[in-house]
Amino acid sequence: MGKNIKKGVIWRKIEGKIFIIDPEREKLHSLNETASFFWELLADKKTAEEMTKKAASRYEAAPEEIRKDLSALLELLKKEKLLI
Numbered sequence: 519m520g521k522n523i524k525k526g527v528i529w530r531k532i533e534g535k536i537f538i539i540d541p542e543r544e545k546l547h548s549l550n551e552t553a554s555f556f557w558e559l560l561a562d563k564k565t566a567e568e569m570t571k572k573a574a575s576r577y578e579a580a581p582e583e584i585r586k587d588l589s590a591l592l593e594l595l596k597k598e599k600l601l602i
Contacts, residue, residue: 521560521592521595521596521601521602522560522563522601522602523560523561523600523601523602524540524599524600524601524602525602526540526541526542527539527540527541527600528541529557529561531554531558534551534554535548535549535550535551535554536548536549536553536554536557536558537549538557538600540598540599540600542599543599545598547598547600552573552577552587553591555573555576556569556573556588556591559572560601566585566588566589566592569588570584570585570588573588
């Protein structure tokens with residue numbers, strides 16, 4: 519499930535939230551706290567399994583639930599053309 523952030527996408531963390539600008543599509547995206555946590559892990563080139571482990575310890579949630587939520591987030595980011 520390795521995903522990379524699309525080249526040219528600009529992002530910044532402001533007050534705990536990630537804001538993403540896709541200049542090619544002229545779109546601004548904002549992520550909630552949990553999605554921001556995952557985005558930073560993506561930026562650090564973490565695998566899905568590494569992200570699941572980190573999220574499980576941070577949010578005290580079942581790994582199966584995290585995998586499901588992470589998969590949905592990755593699909594959404596891919597649909598928005600922020601990942602390749």
